[in-house]
Amino acid sequence: MAIWICKTCGAHFPPNDAPPASCPICEDERQFVPEGGQEWLAREALVTTHANEWSELEPNLIEIAVSPAIGIGQRALLVLSPHGNILWDCTAILDKKTRDRILELGGIKAICLSHPHFYTGMVEWSEALGGVPILLHQADLAYVTRPSAHIQPWQGDRHDVLPGIALHRLGGHFEGSSVLEWQGGASGKGALLVGDTIHVVAERGWVTFMYSFPNLIPLPAREVRRIADRAVEIRFDRIYGPWRDKFISSNAKDSVARSAERYIRLLES
Ligand SMILES: [Zn+2]
Numbered sequence: 001m002a003i004w005i006c007k008t009c010g011a012h013f014p015p016n017d018a019p020p021a022s023c024p025i026c027e028d029e030r031q032f033v034p035e036g037g038q039e040w041l042a043r044e045a046l047v048t049t050h051a052n053e054w055s056e057l058e059p060n061l062i063e064i065a066v067s068p069a070i071g072i073g074q075r076a077l078l079v080l081s082p083h084g085n086i087l088w089d090c091t092a093i094l095d096k097k098t099r100d101r102i103l104e105l106g107g108i109k110a111i112c113l114s115h116p117h118f119y120t121g122m123v124e125w126s127e128a129l130g131g132v133p134i135l136l137h138q139a140d141l142a143y144v145t146r147p148s149a150h151i152q153p154w155q156g157d158r159h160d161v162l163p164g165i166a167l168h169r170l171g172g173h174f175e176g177s178s179v180l181e182w183q184g185g186a187s188g189k190g191a192l193l194v195g196d197t198i199h200v201v202a203e204r205g206w207v208t209f210m211y212s213f214p215n216l217i218p219l220p221a222r223e224v225r226r227i228a229d230r231a232v233e234i235r236f237d238r239i240y241g242p243w244r245d246k247f248i249s250s251n252a253k254d255s256v257a258r259s260a261e262r263y264i265r266l267l268e269s
């Protein structure tokens with residue numbers, strides 16, 4: 001039996017002889033099913049043609065991305081801390097070389113997810129690294145396509161993972177959309193790992209907030225205001241978005257505040 005992966009979004013499905021009939025993440029109104037219908041990749045074949053790439057973004061922060069890119073080009077971020085390592089978001093495959101490298105660094109204490117578009121291979125990663133707890137917000141549990149006993153849903157608006165590392169549910173893009181506060185990031189000024197919850201845009205120093213990115217569906221002004229107000233309460237100077245060129249190296253808190261203000265002004269004018 002094969003582990004089937006949705007080619008469009010990278011979601012994994014339970015072992016089965018035949019591919020799934022549909023992908024609930026792609027059929028959700030925030031994503032899309034491509035022209036010509038859904039295609040499926042068998043995990044075992046995929047690892048012969050694709051591998052993980054490893055690059056350091058700053059001290060104690062490593063980007064792990066699949067090359068060539070699959071799904072929506074998801075990457076994971078490995079945060080190294082004195083209290084243990086955390087994987088933020090996930091990719092569709094974990095190859096042996098990367099697994100061995102992570103184990104040499106002491107393994108990981110938890111896999112923390114921003115939202116369903118990054119769930120991808122989280123169960124594969126967890127199992128390959130010894131049954132690592134998968135922390136995703138309870139509000140988005142319905143989008144899990146490969147159930148596992150390692151999934152530990154969390155509730156509420158804050159979940160402390162390790163000293164100096166905490167999940168915050170800001171919502172918006174998904175009801176459970178979360179960010180990861182990493183106090184050790186940006187030379188101790190704090191970094192926020194945001195996924196799509198706060199989305200870094202092309203113009204340097206600005207972000208946006210969307211219900212759907214591919215279908216260009218905005219969020220209501222009250223939601224944007226609420227997200228910005230919550231972000232103010234978190235200590236950070238830097239933001240890492242979902243892809244390598246999506247980051248704000250300093251004064252990122254100001255970026256969130258002025259971007260929210262502009263968004264609300266345009267929605268309400
Ligand atoms: Zn999909």
Ligand SMILES: [Zn+2]
Nearest residue numbers: 115117173196
């Ligand atoms: Zn998303």
